[in-house]
Amino acid sequence: MIKALQPKAIFFGGINTDAARWVGNESGYANETNWCTFSDTQTSDRKLRESGVKGGKYWLPAEADTTILYPKKWYFNNSSKPRTLKQFTDLYYTTIGRNAVFNLGLSIAPSGRIHDDDAKAMLAQKKQIDKELAKDLATGASIKTTEFRDDSNSFSPEKSIDGTTKTYWATSDGIKTASLTIDFEKDTTFNRLLLQEYIPLGQRVDSFSLQVKENGIWKEAVKGTTIGYKRILRFAPVTASKARLTLHTDAPCLTLSNLSIYNAPIIMTDPVINSDRNGRISIEAPAGASVFYTIGSKTSAADLKKYTAPFDLSNGGSVTAYAFDPSDNSSSDTVTKHFGIAKADWKIIDCTFPNKDSASVNRLIDGDLTTMWHTHHDTQGRQSPPQSVIIDLGRTINVTAFTYMPRHDACFVGLVDRYELYLSADGIDWGSPAVKGEFHNIKNNPIEQVITLLEPQKARFVKFKATHSLEANDCVAICELGIIACPD
């Protein structure tokens, strides 16, 4: 009936041969090689669905779906948030930028409306894409080609940069490889390439490469395989006077209706400061941004120096850093992170539930805030609190505080909210807790907690006892424990 009343309607994921093809995953990406053609509408072969089939019998372009919420949730819930601007922007490039249609799963709030946070995230993504693809640097440049069809102006190279996809550059039949060269006439910086084939004549390009003339020398900036309706590539910024796109096809000839070049600004995000188990600090920032940092309590601008490589902080301390984009002088917020002493010499010498599976107790001190120990095992079942673990620090330390990283994966099973911490010189005599209490509001705010002792205490052994957890209180789950020492 739909076909009778709406003959041009397109079905997503249907078995019809005039449908949009489900891309084979629900994570919001198509393969970089992505043909609009397909042959087996029934197949569940994921790789085939993500890539399409060159020369396939049916025209079934890919449609890539995923959720606005991350971690992925298809329905509204209070614990999931919309994707960050960076994640959301990445989705644009891995779907639309790879010749796929983008199908975004929204979660409708109990009010019957799209949640404000989701609406804001979508508007921010639109604004970001507009900013990244704002000024087409190919427009107004001069363009030359190795060959065009019939020497006719209808298919001249200018048709690929004239701002409309209705006109196109095309080569003569039998031409398998051809190039377009853009001359900016001055050094020009860019990091995005957008290509479109003239899709009414099908999808033809098998591979392409963009070379740029930087300081008088030609070098490859980026390369790809298929193009289709639209392909957008991101690459490290290059500064060049000329850019040469070489395309190859197995079809009778080549077409290109659009060639655009952009210089996208960085998505500014706060730097992420990490420590490994040996106390080596590394700082991550958006590609292209510089990072400035300082160690300790000095945070005036003069104290900050440029970050170039990981550094040692095995005795612990605090690191303050911000990211800076030299292209537009924008900065991130300044962030400070406290680190406990390095865990290279630590050993777990006792635990009420070691869990030998991938949730082994060693994950509590592996320096990775995302890996988790829990007291749930296929064969041993769930074990409720109290559960405790004893750590040998390898040497005597003047302990001033401990850190606790809760599970933070949008699941609350075993999320520990009450604790006792014991300290001992010999691992035998524990006495009363050095500190005990509750991690307040841990469910809504599952970030690392720093619990300071009333006064520092020398110890070589630490016992952490989880005395209560959320949900059914029948399991314990913790990502990481740490110790902060007094400066010597």
Ligand SMILES: [Ca+2]
């Ligand atoms: Ca861990």
